Amino acid sequence: MLFVYDVKRYRGQERKFFIGGVILGAIYVTLALNEELDLNFVDLIQQVLKPIVDPLESWLIKYQL
């Protein structure tokens, strides 16, 4: 109901973004629930920050119990 209300409410670029976003989101959820898609933002950030994270992590571990 909320979806129909929003589709009717928005115009032009906003409507295109809304419908596109919902369709992409629905595909993402379906693939995620069926474990067919490996789109992991956390892993992505971990890979990008790896060169900085590794030295910091090994330094932090020295102070842990």
Add this chain to the structure above:
Amino acid sequence: MKEVISAKQFAILVFMNTLGTAVVFIPTIATRYGGENGWVTLILSSIAGLATIFIYIKILDNNNQLNFFQIIEGLVGQLIAKVIFVLMFLFTYISAIGNVWALSQFISLQILMETPAEIIALITLLSSLIAVRYGIESISRACEIFFPFTIVSLVLLTLFVLPEARMENIQPIMQFQQAGTFVGVIPVLAITFLELFYMLVICTSVNNRKAAKKAFFIGGLLAGFSMTIVTLACIAVLGVGGTLRHTYPIYVLGQNIRFANFFERIEVLVAFIWFFTIFFKVCTSIYFLNRTGQHLFNFKSYKVITIPLTIFAFASAITNFLSVLSDLKLINSTYVVFALFIGLIIPFILAVVRVFKKT
């Protein structure tokens, strides 16, 4: 129509946002570094956190007309500002889905054992979707209503576990793990005060900018004090070993409540603290994500993004995190670096630019 909230509501929102998630994980993290001095780590973190809030409020001016995004664009120009907003969006997105998944796992593991965590994540996100669509005014008012419940739960928890507290568990003070006590401030700060930069978006909605800055401090101070008390209670009752061994030490603390042989097993009281705080934290972070998206895509209303974003957040929440243990590892590694960059370095540079622009 511009949404307006009061300074008091803003202070409560800051309190809820600082305490959400942190109140459950902080005792374990602080004790892992500081041992029996874990509560000292929390005191130091609160001081450092208030210094961080000082940096945040330095970014804002006293002009009530401009919003957060316009202020940043005025400071560093449109292009750099857009890069900053994208980075803040990414960080807040990961923080939001992490919070949703942490809450879902907690309920699924401790309270509703047969219910899949995915369903709890869906219910949480749908509730926040409704709240965000109502706007920050409604979120703040709801937060104001639930604030006494959170405080009462915290006070009851602390009072009822007092008979179980053993002072020898927190002794000797600052004799061992001295360096760890100080180093522990970094991860503690990362999951508490460094996430608060998104409150600046709401800060510009407060009817009095000067009062909002003061409220930011008051909310942070109250949250720091509460976290210190909870950590102290965890170490005093469960000991260092017990606090480290349990994933949710505050929940175990609730299980220890035994009063006059009839008032016991009230650990759900503890869960209330977390439900309320994390719900408002998720709402606030999703509100920030929507407002940032609205600004980046130049939409008239942020509500265009609410439904697609919630669907994406749900899919990410159920797939991006493996287990509670991997979450704790993430908090002690990647999340620290990301939080330091987004929550400290960028705001610090922005605050310096603001000071130079003034002079």
